[in-house]
Amino acid sequence: MCGIVAYNGSIAAQEPILHGLERLEYRGYDSAGVAIQKDGKLQVERAKGRLHALVERLSDGPMEGTVGIGHTRWATHGEPNVANAHPQVSNDGNFALVHNGIIENFQTLKNALISEGYSFQSDTDTEVAVNLIQKYYDGNLKEAVARATGDIRGTYAFAALSAHEPDTLVVARMDSPLILGVSEDGVFAASDVAALLDYTKKVIYLEDGDLVTIGAQGYTIENQGEVVEREVVDVPWDATQATKEGYDHFMIKEIHEQPKALRDSLIRKVSGGTVDLSDSSYTREEILAFDRIYMSACGTAFHAAEVGKRALEDALGREVQAEVASELRYYMPFITEKSLVIVISQSGETGDTLAVVKEAQKRGAQVLAVTNVVGSSIDRASDKVIHCDAGPEISVASTKAYSTQLLSLFLLALDFGEKVGRYSPEEVRARVKELSEIPDTIEKMLEKTIPEVDAIAEKISKKDSIFYLGRGLDYLSAKEGALKLKEISYIHANALPSGELKHGTIALIEEGLPVVTIITQSELVEKSISNVKEVKARGAHTIVLTNDEAPEVDSVADDKILIPKTSDLYAPLISVLPQQLLAYKTSVLLGNDVDKPRNLAKSVTVE
Numbered sequence: 001m002c003g004i005v006a007y008n009g010s011i012a013a014q015e016p017i018l019h020g021l022e023r024l025e026y027r028g029y030d031s032a033g034v035a036i037q038k039d040g041k042l043q044v045e046r047a048k049g050r051l052h053a054l055v056e057r058l059s060d061g062p063m064e065g066t067v068g069i070g071h072t073r074w075a076t077h078g079e080p081n082v083a084n085a086h087p088q089v090s091n092d093g094n095f096a097l098v099h100n101g102i103i104e105n106f107q108t109l110k111n112a113l114i115s116e117g118y119s120f121q122s123d124t125d126t127e128v129a130v131n132l133i134q135k136y137y138d139g140n141l142k143e144a145v146a147r148a149t150g151d152i153r154g155t156y157a158f159a160a161l162s163a164h165e166p167d168t169l170v171v172a173r174m175d176s177p178l179i180l181g182v183s184e185d186g187v188f189a190a191s192d193v194a195a196l197l198d199y200t201k202k203v204i205y206l207e208d209g210d211l212v213t214i215g216a217q218g219y220t221i222e223n224q225g226e227v228v229e230r231e232v233v234d235v236p237w238d239a240t241q242a243t244k245e246g247y248d249h250f251m252i253k254e255i256h257e258q259p260k261a262l263r264d265s266l267i268r269k270v271s272g273g274t275v276d277l278s279d280s281s282y283t284r285e286e287i288l289a290f291d292r293i294y295m296s297a298c299g300t301a302f303h304a305a306e307v308g309k310r311a312l313e314d315a316l317g318r319e320v321q322a323e324v325a326s327e328l329r330y331y332m333p334f335i336t337e338k339s340l341v342i343v344i345s346q347s348g349e350t351g352d353t354l355a356v357v358k359e360a361q362k363r364g365a366q367v368l369a370v371t372n373v374v375g376s377s378i379d380r381a382s383d384k385v386i387h388c389d390a391g392p393e394i395s396v397a398s399t400k401a402y403s404t405q406l407l408s409l410f411l412l413a414l415d416f417g418e419k420v421g422r423y424s425p426e427e428v429r430a431r432v433k434e435l436s437e438i439p440d441t442i443e444k445m446l447e448k449t450i451p452e453v454d455a456i457a458e459k460i461s462k463k464d465s466i467f468y469l470g471r472g473l474d475y476l477s478a479k480e481g482a483l484k485l486k487e488i489s490y491i492h493a494n495a496l497p498s499g500e501l502k503h504g505t506i507a508l509i510e511e512g513l514p515v516v517t518i519i520t521q522s523e524l525v526e527k528s529i530s531n532v533k534e535v536k537a538r539g540a541h542t543i544v545l546t547n548d549e550a551p552e553v554d555s556v557a558d559d560k561i562l563i564p565k566t567s568d569l570y571a572p573l574i575s576v577l578p579q580q581l582l583a584y585k586t587s588v589l590l591g592n593d594v595d596k597p598r599n600l601a602k603s604v605t606v607e
Contacts, residue, residue, distance in 0.1 A: 002029060002086075002100040003072040004178065005195045006159040008169040008214045009186015013068035014058070016188070020195035021051055021070050025596060029072035030080035034058075035087040035096035035161055038065035042096050042163050046085035066186070067169055069159040071098035078123025087161075088126040090134035091118050094163040095144075097130035100191055101155035101176040109151060125154075133160060142213045142222075145170045149211070155351070159189055169214040173206045177349040177377055180204040180212065180219065182232060187214045193235050193373075194392060201235040205375040233375055249594040251395035251488070255580050256446055259439040261390040261400040262573075265407050266436055268389050273429050275415045280386045282340075282366075284419040287316075290340040290366070294332075295322040296356045297344035300398040301405060303480040304370075305344050307572050308409030310473060314569065315417030325352040329359055337364025344409075345369070346393060346401040348376020357381050370408050372401050386412060395595045397487045399580050402480065406573055410435060434566065438573050441564050450578055452561045456543055457585035459514065459559075460491065466514040467505075467535075468495040471528055474518040477572045481516065481579030488587040488597045498531035511539035516579075519546040519553065520563075520571035532556040545578055547571065 003024030007013045013036050021032060032054040033046030043063045047053040051072065071086035078084035087096040103109070106125035109132065114120070118131050132148035133141075141162045149156070155175035162168065171178060171189040181188035183200035189212070190196055193203060206212065207230070209223045221228050247253035269277055293312065295305040302324055309322040325343070329352055335341065341360040345353045348371040357367050357378055369382035372390050379385050388404035414431055417423035423431075460466060466485065468478035475497045482495035496505055498517065509515070515535045519528045529552050536542050536556055544557035547565040554560065561578045587594045 002074050002191070003195065004070070004098050004100055004157055004159055004189065004191040006069040006098070006169055006171060006189040007186060008067045008167070008216070009183070010066060011185050012062065012064065013066050014063045016199055017068050017070035018051070018055060018058075019198060020188070020190055021072050023194045023197070024072055024190075024192055025051060029074050031073045031082070031085035032071065033073075033085045033087050033098075034063070034068060034070040035089075035098075036063040036065040036068035037161050037163065037166055038063070040163055040166060042089070042093065042161060044087055044089055044096060046082050046087070048080055048082050048085065067161065067167065069096060069098045069161055069169070083122045084124050086124075086126060088122060088124055088130045090130045092134055095130050095133050095137070096161045097126060097133065098159045099126040099129060100157040100178075101174070103128060103152050103156065104154035105152070106154075129156070129158065130160070137162070137164070139164070141165050141168050141170050142211065145172055146211055149174065157191060167216045170212065171206075171214065172211045174208050175351070175354065175377075178206050179375075180206065180214075187219050189214070194394070197235070202232050203235055203375070204230045204232055205380060206230065207380070236374070248588075249395065249584075251397055251399060251584055251594050254393055254395055254400045255577070255584065257391070258400045258403050258577070259443040259446070261404050262407055262439040262442070264391070265389040265404045266439075268387070269408070269411050270432055270436070274425065274432055275411050275418070275428060277386065277412065277415050280368075280384050281412065281415050282368075282384070286366075287416055287420055289338065291336065291338040292334055293318075293320045293340045293342065294328065294335065295320060295342045295344070296325045296328045296353060298325050298350050298352055300402050300480060300483060301344040301346060301350070301353075303476060303483070304402055304405035304409060305342070306476045306479075307406055307473060308342070308344070308413070310476075311410050311413035311569060312416060315413040315422055316420060317422055325350065325356045329355040332356075332359060332363065335360055335363050335365050339363075339365040340368065341365050342368045342370065343378060343382070344405055345371050345376075345378050346373075346388075346398050346405070347371075348373040348378040350378070354378050354381065370405055370412075372404065396597055396600050397484055397583070397594075402576065403573060407435065410570065434570060438566065438570065441566070441574065442577055445563070445574075445577055450561065450581060452559065453578055453581045453585055456559050456561070457582055457589055459541065460485075460582070461489070461586050461589040463491065463512075463514055465492040465494075466516065467509075468493060468516045468518070469498040469501060469528075469531060469535075470495070470518040471498045471524040471531075472521045473568065473572055474521055474524070474528070474575070477520075477575045477579070478516070478518050480576055481518070481583070484580055484583035485586060487600060488583055488592060488594055489590055490592065490598070491586070498528055501531060501534065506534065506538070509535050509538040509540050513540045514543060515540040516543045516545060518575055519544060519548055520575055521568050523568075525550065525553075529553060529556055545575060547574070
C-alpha cells in the first residue's frame with residue numbers, strides 16, 4: 001500500500017529517499033513527501049499526486065542533511081491532498097512521522113489530545129501519532145515513540161525524526177511491513193526491498209513489536225524493552241529485475257517473464273523428474289491427520305486458491321474449502337488444532353491474509369503459505385512456506401505471480417496425492433513432465449503475439465461493459481480474466497458460471513455486448529457452446545477462448561482465440577495468458593496508467 005523510505009548515513013539523504021520512493025511507485029499512492037533533519041531543524045516538503053510533483057517542488061534546491069524520511073501515501077483517513085500527505089508534523093514543528101497502517105483508536109486519542117490543547121491540520125490518524133510523540137518527548141526520541149506506540153491500537157510501520165536529535169532516526173513495526181537495509185554508507189528503512197536494491201542487498205526483516213534506533217554508529221533493535229538480534233539476509237534479486245528493460249510497462253514485461261518464472265519455480269520444486277518440496281510440505285501421516293483443509297487469499301491470489309482447491313480435491317479425494325481472507329478471518333468456527341490452512345499472497349504482506357494466519361494459529365491450526373517474497377510477514381509467520389520464485393513483480397496487476405502460484409499449488413497437490421496413495425509415482429512423473437512443458441508452450445504463444453488479441457482489444461476498448469463466462473475451471477479462469485480487465489481498463493467486467501447466466505443475468509445481454517467464453521474443459525464443451533448460442537441469439541458479440549478446434553465452436557464465435565491443448569486441470573496456466581494480454585492491450589488503447597491503476601495498491605496491508 002503506502003511506501004516508506006528512510007535513511008541515516010554519510011551521504012545526502014534526499015537522493016536515496018526519492019529514488020527509493022520511485023521504486024515503490026508500483027504500490028499505489030496519491031501523494032508524496034519527504035522530511036530531512038539539518039542543523040536542528042526539520043525541512044518538510046509534500047505534494048499531491050505523483051512523485052514528479054514532489055520532485056518539482058524540490059527542484060529549486062535540494063534539502064541538505066543526511067537523516068531523512070520519505071513517503072508515498074494511499075489515502076485511508078482523509079482525501080488525497082497536501083494537508084493529509086506524509087510526513088505529518090507535530091504541533092511544535094519538532095517531530096515528523098511517516099506511517100503505513102491504520103490506528104484504530106485514533107479518534108479517542110485525538111479527542112484526548114484536543115482536550116490537552118493540541119490542534120490538528122489534517123484528517124489523518126498519523127497526525128495523532130506524531131503529536132503523541134511530541135507529548136511524550138523528554139529528551140529521548142526512542143522512548144517517546146515507544147510510549148506513543150503503547151497508546152496505539154492498530155497497525156503501523158513508523159519512521160520518525162526529531163529536530164532535537166540531529167543524528168537519530170527511529171522506526172517501529174506492528175503488523176505492517178518494514179525492513180532495514182545495511183550498506184557501507186548507512187542504514188535504510190523501507191516498506192519493500194525494491195526501494196533498496198540500488199544501494200544494498202543486505203536486509204533485515206523486522207518483527208512485530210520491533211523498535212529500532214538508527215544512529216551515526218549503526219542501529220539497535222529492541223522488542224519489549226530488550227535488545228534483540230535480527231538476521232541480516234542477502235536478497236536474491238538485483239536492481240535490473242525491478243526495471244522495465246526496454247518494455248513500455250512492467251505489466252507486459254512480467255507477462256513475457258512468465259516462461260522464465262515458471263521454469264525457475266520448477267527448478268526449485270522438482271528433482272529427478274518428480275516433486276520435491278522437502279520441508280515445505282507435510283508427511284503422509286500429517287496429511288491424513290488433518291480434519292479439514294482451508295485455502296484463503298485475496299484478489300488474484302484467491303483465484304489461484306480456487307484452482308488449487310480443485311487440484312487438491314483431485315489429489316486427496318476429499319473436500320477442500322476456499323474462502324476469501326477478509327471473510328475467513330472473522331468466521332472460522334471449524335478450524336481447530338487438527339486443521340490445515342493454506343494461504344496465498346504475492347507480497348506476503350496482505351493484511352487480511354496475514355490476519356487469517358494469526359487467527360488460525362491461535363486455534364492451533366497448521367499454516368502453509370504460498371508467497372513470492374522471502375522474508376515477508378506471511379513467510380515468517382507461517383509454519384511452512386512454498387516460495388513462488390517469480391522474482392519481483394512491480395505492476396499492480398499480477399501476472400507472473402499468479403502463474404507461479406498456480407504451478408506451486410499444482411505441485412503441492414501432486415506431492416500430497418502421491419503421499420496418500422491417490423497418485424502413483426508414474427502418474428506424478430507424467431504430470432510433472434506435462435507441467436515442465438508448459439513454459440515452452442507459453443513462450444511460443446508469446447512469440448507469435450496472438451494477433452487476434454489486438455483486434456479484440458480494439459473492439460472492447462469502445463465498450464462500457466463485458467461479461468466473462470466459463471464452466472468448472474474455466475469459470476475460475478474467467479474470474480481472473482475479468483479482474484485483470486477491470487483493474488487496468490476500468491471497463492465493467494463481470495464473470496459468472498455459464499450455467500447461471502439464464503438465472504437472471506441474461507437480462508443484461510443486449511446488442512453488441514462483448515461476452516468472452518472460455519472453453520477448455522473437455523467434458524463441458526457442448527454445454528459451453530450452448531451458452532454461447534444463448535448470448536449470441538440476444539445480440540451479444542461472442543468471443544471464445546478455447547483449445548478445441550471443433551467446427552461447432554467456429555459457428556458460434558464472432559472472434560476466437562485458439563490456445564494450445566493441455567490436460568483439463570492445467571488449462572488455467574494456458575488460458576490466463578491471452579486474458580492478461582487482452583486486459584493489457586485494452587488499457588494501453590484507452591491511455592491508462594497500466595502499472596499504477598487508479599485506487600489500487602500492490603500490497604494491501606489494511607482492511
